[in-house]
Amino acid sequence: MKARFGGGRNLVNITAGIQRKILINTAIIAFSITIVLMVVMIFFMRSLTGTILMETMQPMAKSASQSVEGNLHMMADRIFMIGDTAVFTDPNTSKQDKQLLLDKAKSGIEFVWLALYSPDGILYTGSTDSPENISDRKQFEQLKTTENLVIDDTYISDNGLEIIIGTPIFDQNGKLEYYLLGSYKYDVINDVLSNINIGKTGTAFIINRDGKFMAHKDVQKVSNEETIFDYYGKSLETESMVTQITHGETGIVKEGNFTHKRYFSFSPVRGTQWALVVTAPQNDFMSAANRAILVSLFITCMLLLLSALMMLRLSRKIQRPLGRVTERISTLAEGDLHTSIEVEHTNDETEILSQALANTVQSVNSYTMELSRVLAELSQSNLDVAVKGNFYGDFIVMKNSLNQIINFLNQVVYAIRQAAVEVSVTSYEVQEDAIQIERGSSGQAESLEKLNRETVIIEENVDEINNQSEEMRKLMEDVVSNISTGKENMDN
Incomplete structure (x- = not known):
């Protein structure tokens, strides 16, 4: 600086x-x-x-x-x-x-x-x-x-x-x-x-x-x-x-x-x-x-x-x-950004300049405090936050960008949770199928065939999970990139 x-x-x-x-x-x-x-x-x-x-x-x-x-x-x-x-x-x-x-x-x-x-x-x-x-x-x-x-x-x-x-x-x-x-x-x-x-x-x-x-x-x-x-x-x-x-x-x-x-x-x-x-x-x-x-x-x-x-x-x-x-x-x-500014009462352009500087410092200080609060919550893994308050000028872009990053992170987390639920359901179905194979020897061949089909389904589900995990990984990289960009914007 x-x-x-x-x-x-x-x-x-x-x-x-x-x-x-x-x-x-x-x-x-x-x-x-x-x-x-x-x-x-x-x-x-x-x-x-x-x-x-x-x-x-x-x-x-x-x-x-x-x-x-x-x-x-x-x-x-x-x-x-x-x-x-x-x-x-x-x-x-x-x-x-x-x-x-x-x-x-x-x-x-x-x-x-x-x-x-x-x-x-x-x-x-x-x-x-x-x-x-x-x-x-x-x-x-x-x-x-x-x-x-x-x-x-x-x-x-x-x-x-x-x-x-x-x-x-x-x-x-x-x-x-x-x-x-x-x-x-x-x-x-x-x-x-x-x-x-x-x-x-x-x-x-x-x-x-x-x-x-x-x-x-x-x-x-x-x-x-x-x-x-x-x-x-x-x-x-x-x-x-x-x-x-x-x-x-x-x-x-x-x-x-x-x-x-x-x-x-x-x-x-x-x-x-x-x-x-x-x-x-x-x-x-x-x-x-x-x-x-x-x-x-x-x-x-x-x-x-x-x-x-x-x-x-x-x-x-x-x-x-x-x-x-x-x-x-x-x-x-x-x-x-925290030291107060004494307004010069000179009844001329100097007073206008000092008043404008005081207003600028106060506004920038309020913006940085709000942005620092939101970033601190994000660093504690709290995604249930948002940038609040009235922003003006170019600071509106910073406010909107950070809120978009938070919304994107919430969507990514939600997608991860949905994928985990699907994996859990599929595992339960595999377990039930194994129990039925063990209990019914008479229908072993049929069960084996059914098991084979279930295995294929499991493989497909596993592939889908792998694909979703890969997509999740890319989303996380984008999140990390956006967070870095937001941090850089905050530094600027």
């Missing part, structure tokens, strides 16, 4: 394995849920931060570009105001008078230099630092093409960075007389950028349609004539932004991967070929989100620990009664 069912120690190990499986599977599920929730939370936190940045940076870029436009328009208005003076178009005004007017205008407004240029771009009169010739400049071509005010790109001179604004001056007949150019200090634009603060490393700058820095908090980048591609790299996003700036569009682009993403919001500076760009990495605004994620992770870990303790307690509540049930099953497999 041990070889068939295994030892009790293995069943105890199985229940311990169930406890481990419950804990491991629960830990895996909880850990997987935590990872998924953290990934989802990080994804949505970063997405939310990106959405907020996009909604915040676009108005900021527009507002900053409008501030730059305001400053440039203010400078342009000053140039318009100076160029609208009739002295410049009056043929009776000397060159010296025009120079005096320029000097007076320069002293009242913060110009680096202020000068008049002839229609061919040669200096007519102006400040000492004025360029002698502007015909090779891009601004000069734009002045001739547009015949309107033009703001040149940031210009590098011995005085540092300058912003040059020029406008044509026409006489009363609409004839071009001069080009009035004035150079402002770069600080006028840089002050606007300095007031734009976004994130820890966010910044604002102005670029032209080639992506070249026209203004930046780091003045050295403008002095070195760096481009946005030199600093942020050339990518599809930055190229797309410069293309949109070339078309005077307003928008926002993002470049980089999920963990290192940067946003660029741009807005054109009207009246120029520039665009103001506000940029910031997303990680600058993830500090609060990261703190929230860390706090959530800590709380989740604490909840996982608490859940693990609760699952450990629950698994022990399951394992202990289940261990007692499996231990009783192991003793049952070893042949112990």
Whole structure:
């Protein structure tokens, strides 16, 4: 029986394995849920931060570009105001008078230099630092093409960075007389950028349609004539932004991967070929989100620990009664049918299992006791017995088989008794015939003949007895075989 069912120690190990499986599977599920929730939370936190940045940076870029436009328009208005003076178009005004007017205008407004240029771009009169010739400049071509005010790109001179604004001056007949150019200090634009603060490393700058820095908090980048591609790299996003700036569009682009993403919001500076760009990495605004994620992770870990303790307690509540049930099953497999079973009152499947085991042991015990009683009577040659009681399932076959064996043995015994009676009757008849032979000598011959016939009959009866004895012997062998089979069934 041990070889068939295994030892009790293995069943105890199985229940311990169930406890481990419950804990491991629960830990895996909880850990997987935590990872998924953290990934989802990080994804949505970063997405939310990106959405907020996009909604915040676009108005900021527009507002900053409008501030730059305001400053440039203010400078342009000053140039318009100076160029609208009739002295410049009056043929009776000397060159010296025009120079005096320029000097007076320069002293009242913060110009680096202020000068008049002839229609061919040669200096007519102006400040000492004025360029002698502007015909090779891009601004000069734009002045001739547009015949309107033009703001040149940031210009590098011995005085540092300058912003040059020029406008044509026409006489009363609409004839071009001069080009009035004035150079402002770069600080006028840089002050606007300095007031734009976004994130820890966010910044604002102005670029032209080639992506070249026209203004930046780091003045050295403008002095070195760096481009946005030199600093942020050339990518599809930055190229797309410069293309949109070339078309005077307003928008926002993002470049980089999920963990290192940067946003660029741009807005054109009207009246120029520039665009103001506000940029910031997303990680600058993830500090609060990261703190929230860390706090959530800590709380989740604490909840996982608490859940693990609760699952450990629950698994022990399951394992202990289940261990007692499996231990009783192991003793049952070893042949112990009499030890009682304590029903586990756990209000779950363990209670059902223990109750079913108790009922099974009780039923098997009653079956074996009844079968043992009947076999004991048979071993004492008592055939007046029968298996009684209610049997269920496969035990009904055992009950019916043993009752059939008992009935068969009773039939065999009855047949033996009948044969013995017939032998006794035949012997009596032989004895009577012998007495008659002895008393009647006269009929000896007849008696001998009759005796001979009787002898033949006796021989036939003896043969029949022998045949019946042989049949009885075979029946007894069948009985012994059936008893052995019944015993084997009882052992099983």
